[in-house]
Amino acid sequence: MTKTPHAAAYLADLTARTGRLIEENAASIAAAADAVERTAKADGLVYIFGTGHSHTMAEEAHYRAGGLALTVPILSSTTMVHEGAVAGTVFERMSGIIAPIFERYPMGPNDVLIVVSNSGVNTATVEAAQLGKAKGATVIAITSEEYSRQAANGRTRLADVADIVLDNGGPPGDATMQVPGSELRVGPISTSIGAALMNAVFVEAAVRLQSGGINAPIYLSANMPGAKEVNAALIAKYRPRNPHL
Template sequence: MTKTPTAAAYLTELAERTARLMELNGDAIAAAADAVERTARADGLVYIFGTGHSHTMAEEAHYRAGGLALTVPILSTPLMVHEGAVASTAFERMPGMVAPVLRRYPIGPSDVLIIVSNSGVNAATVEAAEAGKAKGATVIAITSQDYSRQAARGRTRVADVADIVLDNGAPPGDAIMSVPGSQLRVGPISTSIGAALMNAVFAEAAVRLQSSGAAAPIYLSANMPGAAEVNEGLVARYRPRNPHL
């Protein structure tokens, strides 16, 4: 018998949920890859926004080995957890909070805006999705359909606004493992599955681009042969439009 039965059960269920992502999201993944491919061919950008822990998805894609250099994280300290987690929870629910943040990022019709929100109902993420639509960008949501339906209580959801919805399949509350003797649950999955969905889309778009003869803007890991030259070229190309490079 394993000495870590809960850990083993969590990893098994996480793997099983990940394996079902194509069944749950096949058409949406294809549509999202189409959108990213179109944006790359138009020399557009893929902006990524989330609040709280979801903001880590924007950093996951940023300057990432094996990732696309056309990604731009939308980052605002008050909406992140590292300098005030309690305050960030209040700010992400505050109407009007995201508008001044987005002014730093000239999102346009040639771009994609990925909104990551597990609950899918907080004001900042919904308003960001609405702003992206108003600017003509293709808006992709990574969210939990079940959780957002339960949490909405009549409110607009990110899934209602987005052009394409990638469902992470997370249950309400995110955590999947029960704690014996209590009503508590542990083992959240939205970040792991969200990252898998996002990277699946980027991988599909990148291979399509490269296969068609269009050079996909892919970063190399810094310790790989030729990485310095490749990455320096990509940084020079995107730095004027990515304030975080």
């Protein structure tokens, strides 16, 4: 018998949830891959934004070995956790903070905006999606449909605004495992599932591009043969439009 039964149960639950993603999101994954493929062919960019812990999805895709170089993280310490998590929780619920953040990123009709929010109701993420649509970008949401329906209380949800919705299938509150003898739950899954969904879309789009005779802009790990030359060419192409390179 395992000495870590609760850890094993959490990993088994996470594995099962990951395994269901394709059947539960098949049409949305296909539509999202279509959008990323179109953007790549149009020499556009895929912007990624989230607040709180969801901002890590933007960093997950940024300058990532095996990832797409056309991804651009939208990063502002105001809405992140490393310079004041408590304040960031307040800011992400305030109206009007997104427009000045997005001024740094010249988004347009050839681009995709991925907005990540597990609860799907915070003001900043909803306004981000609305702003992306106003600029003509295709907006993809990564969210929990169940959580956002419960949390909405009449408010507009991210899922209501986005063109394409990828549902992480997470429970309200994110944590999946009951702590015996208490009302507490532990074991969030939104980051792991969100990263899997996002990378599944990128994999599909990259293979389609390469199969169609277009070199997919994929970064190589710095320790792989030829990485220096491949990555230098991609950086030269995207650095003028990606302020974080």
